[in-house]
Amino acid sequence: MKEVINSNWSTGSTSADIVIGLMLITAIMILCVTLLMLKVIKFYVKESINPTPFATPQEKEKRRLEQEALQVIKDKKPSIWTKLMQLKPMEEEKNLVMEHKFDGIAELNNPTPAWFMILFYGTIIFAIGYLLTYDVLGFGKSQEEEYIAEIEQAAESKVAFLANPANVKNAVNENNMEQSKDEAIIKNGASLFANRCTPCHGEHGEGIVGPNLTDEYWLHGGKAKDVFKTIKYGVPEKGMIAWEKSLSAQQISDLTNYVLSLQGTKPAGAKAPQGNKE
Amino acid sequence: MTEKFHYDNKIVRNFALATIIWGIVGMTIGLLIAMQLFKPAMNMGSQYTTFGRIRPLHTNAVIFAFVGNAIFMGVYYSLQRLLKARMYSDILSKIHFWGWQLIIIATVITLPLGLTSSHEYAEMEWPIDIAITIIWVVFGYNMFGTIIKRREKHMYVAIWFYIATFVTVAVLHIVNSIQLPVSAFKSYYVYAGVQDALVQWWYGHNAVAFFLTTPYLGMMYYFLPKMANRPVYSYKLSILHFWSLIFIYIWAGPHHLLYTSLPSWAQSLGVAFSVMLIAPSWGGMINGLLTLRGAWDKVREDPKLKFMVVGLTAYGMATFEGPLLAFKQINAIAHYTDWIVAHVHVGALGWNGFLTFAILYWLIPRIYNTTLYSVKLASFHFWIGTLGIIFYAVPLYFSGFTQGLMWKEFTPEGLLKYPNFLETVLQIIPMYVMRAIGGALYLTGVIVMTYNLIKTMKAGKLVANEAAEAQPLPPVYVAQGDDKKLHRMLERKPMIFMVLSLIVILIGGMIEMMPTFTIKSNIPTIASVKPYTPLELQGRDVYIREGCVNCHSQMIRPFRSETERYGEYSKAGEFVYDHPFLWGSKRTGPDLQREGGKYGNAWHYNHLYDPQTMSPGSIMPPYEWLAEQQLDTTTTRVKINAMRTLGVPYEKGYEHQANSDLDKQAKAIAADLQQNNIKVKSDKEIIAIIAYLQRLGTDIKAK
Numbered sequence: 001m002k003e004v005i006n007s008n009w010s011t012g013s014t015s016a017d018i019v020i021g022l023m024l025i026t027a028i029m030i031l032c033v034t035l036l037m038l039k040v041i042k043f044y045v046k047e048s049i050n051p052t053p054f055a056t057p058q059e060k061e062k063r064r065l066e067q068e069a070l071q072v073i074k075d076k077k078p079s080i081w082t083k084l085m086q087l088k089p090m091e092e093e094k095n096l097v098m099e100h101k102f103d104g105i106a107e108l109n110n111p112t113p114a115w116f117m118i119l120f121y122g123t124i125i126f127a128i129g130y131l132l133t134y135d136v137l138g139f140g141k142s143q144e145e146e147y148i149a150e151i152e153q154a155a156e157s158k159v160a161f162l163a164n165p166a167n168v169k170n171a172v173n174e175n176n177m178e179q180s181k182d183e184a185i186i187k188n189g190a191s192l193f194a195n196r197c198t199p200c201h202g203e204h205g206e207g208i209v210g211p212n213l214t215d216e217y218w219l220h221g222g223k224a225k226d227v228f229k230t231i232k233y234g235v236p237e238k239g240m241i242a243w244e245k246s247l248s249a250q251q252i253s254d255l256t257n258y259v260l261s262l263q264g265t266k267p268a269g270a271k272a273p274q275g276n277k278e
Numbered sequence: 279m280t281e282k283f284h285y286d287n288k289i290v291r292n293f294a295l296a297t298i299i300w301g302i303v304g305m306t307i308g309l310l311i312a313m314q315l316f317k318p319a320m321n322m323g324s325q326y327t328t329f330g331r332i333r334p335l336h337t338n339a340v341i342f343a344f345v346g347n348a349i350f351m352g353v354y355y356s357l358q359r360l361l362k363a364r365m366y367s368d369i370l371s372k373i374h375f376w377g378w379q380l381i382i383i384a385t386v387i388t389l390p391l392g393l394t395s396s397h398e399y400a401e402m403e404w405p406i407d408i409a410i411t412i413i414w415v416v417f418g419y420n421m422f423g424t425i426i427k428r429r430e431k432h433m434y435v436a437i438w439f440y441i442a443t444f445v446t447v448a449v450l451h452i453v454n455s456i457q458l459p460v461s462a463f464k465s466y467y468v469y470a471g472v473q474d475a476l477v478q479w480w481y482g483h484n485a486v487a488f489f490l491t492t493p494y495l496g497m498m499y500y501f502l503p504k505m506a507n508r509p510v511y512s513y514k515l516s517i518l519h520f521w522s523l524i525f526i527y528i529w530a531g532p533h534h535l536l537y538t539s540l541p542s543w544a545q546s547l548g549v550a551f552s553v554m555l556i557a558p559s560w561g562g563m564i565n566g567l568l569t570l571r572g573a574w575d576k577v578r579e580d581p582k583l584k585f586m587v588v589g590l591t592a593y594g595m596a597t598f599e600g601p602l603l604a605f606k607q608i609n610a611i612a613h614y615t616d617w618i619v620a621h622v623h624v625g626a627l628g629w630n631g632f633l634t635f636a637i638l639y640w641l642i643p644r645i646y647n648t649t650l651y652s653v654k655l656a657s658f659h660f661w662i663g664t665l666g667i668i669f670y671a672v673p674l675y676f677s678g679f680t681q682g683l684m685w686k687e688f689t690p691e692g693l694l695k696y697p698n699f700l701e702t703v704l705q706i707i708p709m710y711v712m713r714a715i716g717g718a719l720y721l722t723g724v725i726v727m728t729y730n731l732i733k734t735m736k737a738g739k740l741v742a743n744e745a746a747e748a749q750p751l752p753p754v755y756v757a758q759g760d761d762k763k764l765h766r767m768l769e770r771k772p773m774i775f776m777v778l779s780l781i782v783i784l785i786g787g788m789i790e791m792m793p794t795f796t797i798k799s800n801i802p803t804i805a806s807v808k809p810y811t812p813l814e815l816q817g818r819d820v821y822i823r824e825g826c827v828n829c830h831s832q833m834i835r836p837f838r839s840e841t842e843r844y845g846e847y848s849k850a851g852e853f854v855y856d857h858p859f860l861w862g863s864k865r866t867g868p869d870l871q872r873e874g875g876k877y878g879n880a881w882h883y884n885h886l887y888d889p890q891t892m893s894p895g896s897i898m899p900p901y902e903w904l905a906e907q908q909l910d911t912t913t914t915r916v917k918i919n920a921m922r923t924l925g926v927p928y929e930k931g932y933e934h935q936a937n938s939d940l941d942k943q944a945k946a947i948a949a950d951l952q953q954n955n956i957k958v959k960s961d962k963e964i965i966a967i968i969a970y971l972q973r974l975g976t977d978i979k980a981k
Contacts, residue, residue, distance in 0.1 A: 019676060087568075097509055102430065102432075102434035103356075103359040103434075104504075105509070106503075106509035107435075107516075108509045110513075110514070110515070112514055113564070116557060116564065119560070120522070123553050127551065127553050135542065143537055143606075158691075161691065161692065167690075167691075199884075199892045199893070200892075209880040209881055209954050239877050239878015239879070239880060240878075241877060246694060248693055
């Protein structure tokens with residue numbers, strides 16, 4: 001029982017492993033960068049407190065003045081952020097302050113940013129378009145139409161799948177099923193049996209809620225074709241689940257072969273016979 | 279001539295204490311239910327502590343107790359100062375405070391007892407609903423009384439948001455609480471199925487809008503400029519985003535019901551209005567962030583402002599993600615998964631939580647006339663809180679995508695890749711562990727804050743009545759200059775302002791609900807759909823009591839992956855007798871809409887008694903008590919009568935026969951169980967819930 005859970009685990013979790021791996025790598029990279037940054041900052045602090053003399057004081061002063069001049073030019077140029085938000089320079093703020101104040105809180109008479117208005121009107125236009133598409137003009141598919149299309153597409157791909165000769169063994173059904181005693185098949189059936197069937201039929205098919213599968217008595221027929229049919233369509237009124245939606249035809253066939261292989265194993269705690277002897 | 283008066287700080291302090299206490303309680307319960315999801319033993323084997331009953335306690339405690347008290351704290355502090363007036367009545371303030379705490383205590387007692395109406399974020403039963411209405415009116419009366427006797431002619435933007443909050447929450451709460459009582463602690467919603475779902479999500483979505491958003495925007499508009507000592511960036515933007523926000527928000531509810539049986543036009547309105555919500559929501563965020571312009575150097579040092587910035591950013595992220603999730607194509611994957619849980623927690627932990635903490639750190643030292651005990655601890659709180667949010671949200675996003683995609687994956691043979699729902703749950707358990715760690719970090723921060731604030735309070739002394747003075751309003755007011763403008767005029771007229779905001783929010787609700795309630799074609803009837811038998815009805819009430827709806831949906835969407843897994847997709851006509859609807863909003867377990875007949879009675883018995891026997895590895899808690907407790911059949915008669923009053927076509931006089939029918943059906947199930955070696959008396963609750971589960975979705979399957 002436990003094994004199946006674990007195997008599901010490992011097969012299904014490759015994507016999880018990849019993401020966790022990526023996260024780890026990212027974390028390590030961040031750590032490296034941080035350490036590097038720390039080094040740089042330390043160096044910078046050291047240099048600014050006690051600079052290594054390179055240039056003469058005159059040269060330094062000249063450089064400082066150059067830097068300052070550059071900074072003045074740079075300050076006058078509004079940044080991309082300022083442009084985007086249409087921000088007025090801080091010095092002009094006092095002209096924007098409105099007359100009223102509430103408990104000391106002033107308000108500025110700034111305009112709403114243009115990009116904000118574009119977003120606002122843009123979403124309104126989009127919303128109108130959306131409503132027209134889906135509910136007025138009928139261009140958009142309704143959810144029922146979408147569903148029908150999805151089902152049709154699935155049916156087509158199933159036909160295409162079965163047309164491929166490599167997939168023919170999946171065409172097995174309750175009319176052409178033949179019993180096999182191949183060990184590999186029975187082993188595969190056994191692994192399908194665990195977890196899916198054991199809650200009702202018991203670890204060894206001895207029967208719990210569901211009937212004993214190891215004796216010669218059958219409620220719905222004990223031939224390979226009958227067992228296949230019972231597994232596939234279930235017996236809902238008696239609590240047997242239909243498996244056709246969750247097991248492939250090949251898997252149902254393997255499972256049938258495993259169930260048939262249980263005949264006469266006489267497990268401990270076997271449930272009393274039910275149904276007819278076959 | 280100035281008037282002297284005093285601000286009431288004691289009521290603010292009381293609400294602040296309540297905020298802290300209920301915050302810790304609500305978050306601790308949150309941590310408990312987070313752990314239950316990876317360690318079912320944390321359900322503690324008692325019916326009063328199972329996930330289904332405790333999860334609503336967490337949501338209600340955090341929303342109405344933690345955030346609710348924080349709102350009142352913020353409103354009572356800022357309103358007095360913005361209006362230059364003491365609260366209208368100290369007695370009303372006291373009634374409001376103690377009334378609200380009693381409501382919370384009543385909720386903490388009744389929800390674990392299983393007394394629930396099952397509407398999400400409004401699970402409290404009808405007597406509590408009435409109490410909420412009364413206390414809310416007390417709050418509104420006190421607020422408007424203060425506004426009327428104000429000494430400030432115009433109402434600041436914060437107060438607009440408070441007014442909109444008051445009227446809208448009142449409307450939402452009343453419409454969503456219309457129930458027919460059948461006993462002191464049991465009632466049925468008058469709405470059924472699709473209509474009930476629409477009412478619930480109109481309410482549910484707007485509880486987010488008008489309880490978690492608008493009052494907090496109002497508080498942001500007061501406390502942020504105060505903390506940063508900066509003017510509000512744009513008055514124009516406040517007007518635009520206030521009115522557009524309250525008008526548009528109210529329409530967006532149906533985006534919680536995409537691909538369900540809700541009529542298509544209503545779903546489309548939900549999508550369209552959600553998209554339009556981006557700009558109005560962001561209006562609040564940019565007005566806040568730009569108010570900090572010129573104060574970013576303070577942000578670097580002041581943990582309060584750090585909380586504010588991250589809070590506003592979280593608000594911006596959540597309100598951008600919301601419209602994205604409202605797109606049908608994205609919703610198809612995200613709905614029913616942890617993606618939604620992550621989304622709401624970015625809002626709740628980031629926006630509501632962080633703003634509340636910032637306000638507490640600002641306000642407590644002020645009303646205690648001292649300074650904060652430790653800025654370092656506050657800084658620590660900020661960092662551990664932020665880390666907590668990241669640890670909470672990132673794993674849950676990942677879990678949401680993973681599970682949402684696994685549910686939809688097919689093999690080349692055309693079968694579901696993961697037909698066993700449990701497989702998709704086991705896949706995300708590690709994410710649940712990480713989420714709980716995130717929650718624990720966040721809670722640690724709150725406890726550190728509590729320590730810091732207690733120390734602060736001890737260092738100072740409460741200024742219960744803070745002296746203030748202001749000019750009285752002139753008896754005649756002549757508008758000058760800008761004050762002649764239309765909106766300035768409106769800011770002087772609180773009653774007109776209230777009525778106008780009421781009209782603005784009523785439009786959307788009316789347009790969406792009226793047709794759904796009155797036009798027949800919206801819910802096509804299905805002849806084979808019959809009322810529940812008395813046993814099934816009782817079983818349904820057990821299902822409601824145990825809060826099964828918190829983990830199991832009953833709404834199969836029209837997708838191949840869902841019809842393959844669960845059966846035919848749900849039709850509106852199937853739910854006409856469902857008072858209340860039980861569609862659910864999260865699939866921690868599989869959908870149950872077509873559960874009837876899928877398994878035998880014995881399977882259900884064993885599964886309810888100990889889920890692990892039938893589904894090894896399941897995280898569902900065992901429900902042993904259902905097999906021990908006797909079903910209360912004395913209520914059958916009133917329940918049948920109540921249902922008939924609500925329009926369920928039970929024949930006249932059927933209430934007298936109902937219990938004998940109930941008995942017959944129960945005996946048949948007990949006999950069937952007996953055949954499978956399960957000995958149980960037919961009068962146990964488990965029989966009723968099995969009867970209900972076996973009925974689910976069979977009305978149209980049988981045809």
